[in-house]
Amino acid sequence: MRSKAAKRLTAIGAYAFEEVDKKVEELKARGIRPIDFGVGDPTSPTPPLVRRAAAEALEARQSSGYPSYVGSLEFRKAVADWAGRRYGLNVDPATEISSTIGSKEAVFNFHEAVVDPGDVVLCPSPGYPPYTRGTLFAEGVPYQLPLRRENGFRVDFASIPEEVARRAKLLWLNYPNSPSGAVADEAFFREALAFARRHDIIVASDEAYSEIYFGPPPVSCLNVAKEGVLVFQSLSKRSAMTCYRVGWVMGDPQLVAIFRKTKTNIDSGTPTFLQDAAAAALGDEEHVAGFRREYRTKRDILCEALAAAGLEDCTPPATLYVWQRVPKGMSSVQFATFLLDEKLAIVTTPGSWIAEQTVAGDNPGEGYVRFALVPSIDDTRRAAERLRGLRF
Numbered sequence: 001m002r003s004k005a006a007k008r009l010t011a012i013g014a015y016a017f018e019e020v021d022k023k024v025e026e027l028k029a030r031g032i033r034p035i036d037f038g039v040g041d042p043t044s045p046t047p048p049l050v051r052r053a054a055a056e057a058l059e060a061r062q063s064s065g066y067p068s069y070v071g072s073l074e075f076r077k078a079v080a081d082w083a084g085r086r087y088g089l090n091v092d093p094a095t096e097i098s099s100t101i102g103s104k105e106a107v108f109n110f111h112e113a114v115v116d117p118g119d120v121v122l123c124p125s126p127g128y129p130p131y132t133r134g135t136l137f138a139e140g141v142p143y144q145l146p147l148r149r150e151n152g153f154r155v156d157f158a159s160i161p162e163e164v165a166r167r168a169k170l171l172w173l174n175y176p177n178s179p180s181g182a183v184a185d186e187a188f189f190r191e192a193l194a195f196a197r198r199h200d201i202i203v204a205s206d207e208a209y210s211e212i213y214f215g216p217p218p219v220s221c222l223n224v225a226k227e228g229v230l231v232f233q234s235l236s237k238r239s240a241m242t243c244y245r246v247g248w249v250m251g252d253p254q255l256v257a258i259f260r261k262t263k264t265n266i267d268s269g270t271p272t273f274l275q276d277a278a279a280a281a282l283g284d285e286e287h288v289a290g291f292r293r294e295y296r297t298k299r300d301i302l303c304e305a306l307a308a309a310g311l312e313d314c315t316p317p318a319t320l321y322v323w324q325r326v327p328k329g330m331s332s333v334q335f336a337t338f339l340l341d342e343k344l345a346i347v348t349t350p351g352s353w354i355a356e357q358t359v360a361g362d363n364p365g366e367g368y369v370r371f372a373l374v375p376s377i378d379d380t381r382r383a384a385e386r387l388r389g390l391r392f
Contacts (some may be wrong), residue, residue, distance in 0.1 A: 181316025
């Protein structure tokens with residue numbers, strides 16, 4: 001019997017955040033309690049109103065059977081209502097929304113829906129690993145779009161070679177951006193859509209961080225156009241519901257129909273009682289504002305300490321991440337390793353681990369580490385005190 005992984009699996013490295021988890025466990029095994037800014041998993045409790053709604057729905061739906069692949073109509077209406085309030089959008093819950101099992105599976109599996117072998121997929125780098133990994137599993141060709149500080153961490157469409165654009169089937173956008181925290185305005189989305197339409201490219205806009213912002217509320221790609229656009233959303237960060245695995249796609253009804261057909265053949269629906277909890281979460285903005293205040297507090301504590309240690313001010317305008325430039329003369333892995341010293345015991349993610357090499361041969365994540373603002377405020381203060389004692 002041969003126990004050998006498929007080539008598509010052996011061709012990729014370890015998942016970056018799995019490697020971060022290993023480092024945390026190594027510290028714990030040595031009796032050290034690290035302050036973990038590594039993986040972007042909120043530690044704040046899921047809001048009471050969401051937990052209550054889940055408990056009540058669990059009893060109400062005790063004989064509910066298999067959930068709908070595309071989500072209950074009640075959930076999809078809740079999404080449409082939220083999109084109307086938040087963005088002023090008119091979205092049809094019957095044809096323009098599908099529930100998802102969180103966002104990761106939806107992002108990864110969408111490539112199976114639209115990418116044929118050899119098709120190019122335009123992926124931001126640094127970026128969410130499933131953009132590239134999903135492309136590879138669908139036998140597409142990822143083309144990395146470097147996100148650089150000098151461009152405001154926005155895609156430079158003029159730099160994409162014409163022969164690449166002609167072969168491209170799908171363009172991934174992610175604003176507010178993980179890990180940089182950059183925010184896109186309507187002018188950027190208009191530029192992106194103009195580029196996509198010239199080359200008949202589908203736009204997939206990952207907007208999972210849309211509700212964690214510290215200035216004016218960010219716009220959606222759907223505020224500019226719906227045709228040829230599919231937005232990916234999740235309640236994981238907005239409402240601290242990572243464990244619930246509930247999200248949605250929304251946009252062009254033809255793309256939603258393609259997504260639904262793919263999803264029906266690959267996975268199942270999110271449990272209906274969790275969709276009920278998600279609908280309750282979407283109906284409340286008070287807890288979201290509270291999370292924003294909490295993230296802002298942690299952001300300010302951490303960024304002030306990093307600046308006091310002599311590092312460049314990298315205070316982000318959105319998301320729960322700080323994309324921190326490392327000290328001169330150190331690589332991203334070297335600085336992340338330095339922070340793991342038992343006197344500091346601060347866990348971060350090296351930027352090079354969440355970025356892919358470009359055609360120019362560089363890694364746009366090199367020179368940065370990512371802090372995820374998920375420890376408590378008290379733990380963030382402890383980390384800040386340790387960082388303040390450093391001098392770079």
